[in-house]
Amino acid sequence: MRKTTAFAGLGLAAALVLTGCSATAEETAEEPMTSEETEAEAPMIDTVNSDGSNLRAQLTALLADHVYLAGAAIDQALQDGGDLTTEQVGAAVAALDENSVEVAALVGSAYPDAEQPFLDSWRSHIPFFVNYTVAKATGDQAGVDQAVSDLNGYAVSFGQLINSVVPELPAEAVQAELEMHAVSLIAAIDANIANDPAYFDLLKEAASHMPMTATALAGGIATNLELQ
Numbered sequence: 001m002r003k004t005t006a007f008a009g010l011g012l013a014a015a016l017v018l019t020g021c022s023a024t025a026e027e028t029a030e031e032p033m034t035s036e037e038t039e040a041e042a043p044m045i046d047t048v049n050s051d052g053s054n055l056r057a058q059l060t061a062l063l064a065d066h067v068y069l070a071g072a073a074i075d076q077a078l079q080d081g082g083d084l085t086t087e088q089v090g091a092a093v094a095a096l097d098e099n100s101v102e103v104a105a106l107v108g109s110a111y112p113d114a115e116q117p118f119l120d121s122w123r124s125h126i127p128f129f130v131n132y133t134v135a136k137a138t139g140d141q142a143g144v145d146q147a148v149s150d151l152n153g154y155a156v157s158f159g160q161l162i163n164s165v166v167p168e169l170p171a172e173a174v175q176a177e178l179e180m181h182a183v184s185l186i187a188a189i190d191a192n193i194a195n196d197p198a199y200f201d202l203l204k205e206a207a208s209h210m211p212m213t214a215t216a217l218a219g220g221i222a223t224n225l226e227l228q
Helices: 035-041 051-079 087-110 112-138 141-165 171-193 198-208 210-225
Strands: none
Touching: 051 087, 051 112, 051 171, 051 198, 051 210, 087 112, 112 141, 112 171, 141 171, 171 198, 171 210, 198 210
């Protein structure tokens, strides 16, 4: 059975429809259009390598990584009985923080002045998950309630921060995305503490929510910056 002691703060084709009409014996065959004429008539829009698509893809990957790295760090801390000084926990925490830096840098590539405020805000919510884990593992209901309250408060403040940078993204919509992130990751944490094999599916489910979050964020940024 896993023993847990008090933790210190932890520091997230195109398919072309071709319609062809067979020429009848009375119809005269037309000369095929040249590639130049085709391009002039219907310009190709790159929906794979466009700035907006790349932004969404990068956000999706980084936010999914955030969930798995957070899960790995918390799991390692639980395995080590809450000792955050072990080499394994230190490596897990470092990888998670590197991911936070990468997410902030991506935001900063669009809004340089927002990179550091975003990073500070994003980093601040991770310890709330640790606090929740400790309280849940030790039967501290007051601590559980406080951690949940802190996560809900963070969702509000993060929504306001994003809205201040990208007005096209309503604060309430961003808040809802963060609340779903918290609820789904907490479900996985609960299963991990209980040694429930469902933990793995629940962690996957938490990560699978991230593409929706990435789509919402990237869509707002693309609208704000008029990206294709």
